[in-house]
Amino acid sequence: MALSLAQAHQRRARAAMESAKTAPMQSMAGATAYEHQLNQLLQDRLRLKSIQSNEGKAALKLQLLPEYIPYVEGVLEAGNGAQDEVMTTVMVWRIDAGDYKGALDVAAYVLKHKLVMPDRFERTTGCLVAEEIASAALKAQKAGDDSFDIGVLYRTLEMTEDQDMPDQARAKLYLAAGRATLVGLNAETRGQAGQLEAGIDLLKRAIELHDGCGGKKDLDGAERLLKKHTVSAE
Structure with a gap:
């Protein structure tokens, strides 16, 4: 009641x-x-x-x-x-x-x-928060649902920055944030200033933390896209 x-x-x-x-x-x-x-x-x-x-x-x-x-x-x-x-x-x-x-x-x-x-x-509190929110975002992304709130991912990154946890757990969060940052960007649309570069940096950090995180294909695609936009701007 x-x-x-x-x-x-x-x-x-x-x-x-x-x-x-x-x-x-x-x-x-x-x-x-x-x-x-x-x-x-x-x-x-x-x-x-x-x-x-x-x-x-x-x-x-x-x-x-x-x-x-x-x-x-x-x-x-x-x-x-x-x-x-x-x-x-x-x-x-x-x-x-x-x-x-x-x-x-x-x-x-x-x-x-x-x-x-x-x-x-x-798990420790920081690890649990980072990993559970990252897992929820990655699950939605895998299903083709791009509506997961990117603000939640960025807030989680900031909140857990100084928390001790396995590198694999933190890599999940960077991977989810990187993918979310790159949503909607393509050869015609670069997004806001620095958005594409920010997504690339997040993916690089995820791979640095855990080489097998699954972000290499995303990174390759984002870097190719950045080259296209760089050439078209020249």
Whole structure:
């Protein structure tokens, strides 16, 4: 059942107050708002475990996430960086549900305060954010869908620039961003000033990080296109 405006306001205010009182690196355990959401999270995880389909899980997460909005907003507004399993889980669920902008809003807080991912996620926060968003973009690109928000990819690159992760994971993100930057460019259309060159640089970085990332064909095509535009401009 959807929260009323009064309930949402109360939950947000309580989350803001309690997260503001909890020191960085300490746990939110024991805080009323946190315990309420954690209990809800445990129930929702049980519902998700009963579904085998990843698409089905993503659809259910999309339905469940609105219940967590007031709490998340309260923590983002006033939190000091206390360890918070609700925030880290909501971040992942938003990625799974396709709410990439919302996921990055939470990721900015999680990364800033160095919140630790629960053991079940196995990867560091920075690696998870970079790799999951890159994988979603690459999947869309492979299917011929060029609508994945390039702003999300650039924001993810910036946000995870100083995060430690395997080179292969970071290469995926550069590859996805490079391909997205080159969308729509052809012999007749060069795009904005520097766009073609920027796409080439991103692809080169992806290949530098992981030679087998799959970007060599894209790079060859982009470099040939750049030569054509250079010749036509002379």
